Amino acid sequence: MxxxxxxxxxxxxxxxxxxxxxxxxxxxxxxxxxxxxxxxxxxxxxxxxxxxxxxxxxxxxxxxxxxxxxxxxxxGVSLFGTCTMKYNAPVSEAIAWRPEMAETHPLQDASTLQGTLEFLHRFDLMLRELSGMDQFIFQPGGGADAAYTNCAVTRAWLAARGELGTRDEIITSIQAHPCNPATAATAGFKVITLTLEENGYPSMEQLKTAVSHRTAALMIGNPDDMGIYNPDIKEWVRIVHEAGGLCFYDHANFNGVMGKLRARELGFDACMYMLHKTFGAPKGGNGPSVGAYGCSAELAPFLPAPLVVRDGDEYSLDYDRPQSCGKIREYFGNAQQVMKAYAWVSAMGADGIHEASDLSVLANNYMDARLAEIPGLARSHADIAAHRMEMTRWSMEPLKRQTGVSVFDVQRRMTDFGIDAFWLSHEPWVVPEPFTPEAGEMWSKEEIDRWIDVLATVVDEAYNDPEKVRSAPHNQAIHQLDGSALNDPDRFATTMRRLKAAAATGLDGI
Incomplete structure (x- = not known):
């Protein structure tokens, strides 16, 4: 230890x-x-x-x-599952603050933005190589924006075919990221959600019952957040295509398969990458996020404008897109974040990306083996003995049942050891009392061991002194916070104006 x-x-x-x-x-x-x-x-x-x-x-x-x-x-050590937190190199931050980037504006004449447009185009080509797609854009401001972009592109594609009023259903899975059903509903589609079966993913039989002449698209992630890869995915795509629908690959969990598969070769019509998850760009609460969206040549006419195009040694912005689905976000996207992802891919190269994928899977399965030795924990779909991909969803339901200590209690107590609060799960909770650690390729064995040893220590405390865990944290600047009134403006002032108003009425305001 x-x-x-x-x-x-x-x-x-x-x-x-x-x-x-x-x-x-x-x-x-x-x-x-x-x-x-x-x-x-x-x-x-x-x-x-x-x-x-x-x-x-x-x-x-x-x-x-x-x-x-x-x-x-x-x-501290942040094994932040489903978000693949990676190291953000200071050199990229320094470049982002240079005046050539920080002091430019996307409405400048394209002749004054040649450097920016060049790396946007180059990164487009890089992602085409990784995915097999024919065109990428960086306008979407994160993964959910990219999923919505797909719904908007699907809508425009259907309208061009005269099928918009007929094909009104999008199929997804209960284990897909919630942005897939949410954006489909926002775009006006009806959502069909497939449930998980014995092998950890929906069966083809279940898919076939959902597919019909009303199917507009399939929106799915693979592998999912439990680390399970659906080996029948090419057949899924074939079934949807034969029914006349499109297929969208949510590549949120690309880290474990990058360099190993290409979305277009699996038959997908479009895919997206979150640059902070896979390509070393920082994540900032959906402020600087970028959801890179790529599609086939058939769907490219419907992409949001503008597109960066190259003519000889010159780069320009193409706004003349008569079939475009319309704006998803402003301009051509967050160029600083794309630059950081471009720098990451350039530094890694094809061999580095392939090795990082291997290390991600290796680290996760090493972590799995050690977590299996800790009492009170249960692996999602425990009957599936196969190795998982870049992350595995675990459950603290046995610990909660045996000690009364919840996953939130353990989360808070681990921060007493300098470990960042771990990620639990997207809603809805398919696995009770969930936690989803993900090492990726950047954490050393010593750091992974330290994280697991802290968890083992807290679990041991839960069995021997549960109140110590339930009353955590003890070593933070403040102790456990009662969050029941966080949204009550009479209890917590979130602006100076509110603070003054609370003081005038005699309320604490903080």
Missing amino acids: TPLPRYHAARWDEPIVTELGQPGRRGAFFDGDPSADALIPAALARRNEPVLPALSEPEVFRHYLHLAQMTLGMQ
């Missing part, structure tokens, strides 16, 4: 940097260039390698961040 951190409200038992790392880790790689060596005067050149710790860039960054957090706050 790894030593647990002695944490108390932004206080870390942080080792000195020379005690961190493992042999072989690197933060940057440099090609040997004799001409570069010649620039260093012989008297200043090293004769022996420096004695320095071998660390990856994320480890170095987190080390000094932890030192800063003794005064600023907390950000």
Whole structure:
């Protein structure tokens, strides 16, 4: 068992940097260039390698961040399942703040935006290669926006075929992200939700009962948040296509299959990627999010405008799209976030993306094996012994039944050890008392072990001293918060105006 951190409200038992790392880790790689060596005067050149710790860039960054957090706050090991939180390189942040990006406007003449339009076009080509699609846009402001874009494109495609009033149903799964049924309903479609069966996903027989002449589209994710991949997905696509509908691939969980499959080769007409989930761009509460949406050549005429197009060495914005479904968001999307994702893919390359996928699956199954040893936990679809993909949904229902300690209690108590509150599950809860850790490829074995050891410690406390867990957190700046009145303006002031009004009426206001 790894030593647990002695944490108390932004206080870390942080080792000195020379005690961190493992042999072989690197933060940057440099090609040997004799001409570069010649620039260093012989008297200043090293004769022996420096004695320095071998660390990856994320480890170095987190080390000094932890030192800063003794005064600023907390950000520990965050195995944030279904969102694939990745390391965000400071070099990309620095580029985003350069005046060439931060001080430009998308309505400038295209001749003054050539650099921006070039990397937007290049990243479009990269995602085409990863997906097999024919065109990508970056206008949608996140995954839900991209799902809605698909519904809008589907609507325009149906209208062009004279089928908009006939095909009014979209099929999805109970385990698909809620944005799929929600955006379908928002776009005016009726939603058919398939239920899970013995193998962890709906059967083809169930799908066949839902498909009809009214089917507009299938919107599905694969693998799902339980880490289960539907091996019959190509047959699903064939069934929907034969009925005359479209198929949309929600690639929220692309991390475990990137470089392994291409959506178009599975038959899908469109797909989307969330750049913060897979491609190293930061996530900020749907502020800087980008939902990259790609589709086939057949659907491309219906995409929102503008499209970035290349003519020789020049790039321009194509607004002349008479069949476009209309705007989904402003302009051509959040260019700074696309730049960060472009930098990530450029740095990783095809081999790096393939290796990251392998590491993501390996880390998840290592984590699964260790979690299975902790009492009070149950694996979703426990009868399915096959390895899971990039994440696995677990349940604390046995722990709750045996001790009265809930998944929320455990979540709060783990923050006492400097571990970020883990992710539970999207609604509705298919699995009771759920939690969904996801290591991805960026967390080291030591960090994964530390996370699991903290969880094992808290579970042991739940069996031996349940009140200690139920009354957590104990080591935070504030203790357990009663959230029952968070939306009551008479109890909590969210603006200075409200605070003054509360003070005038004699209420606490905070």
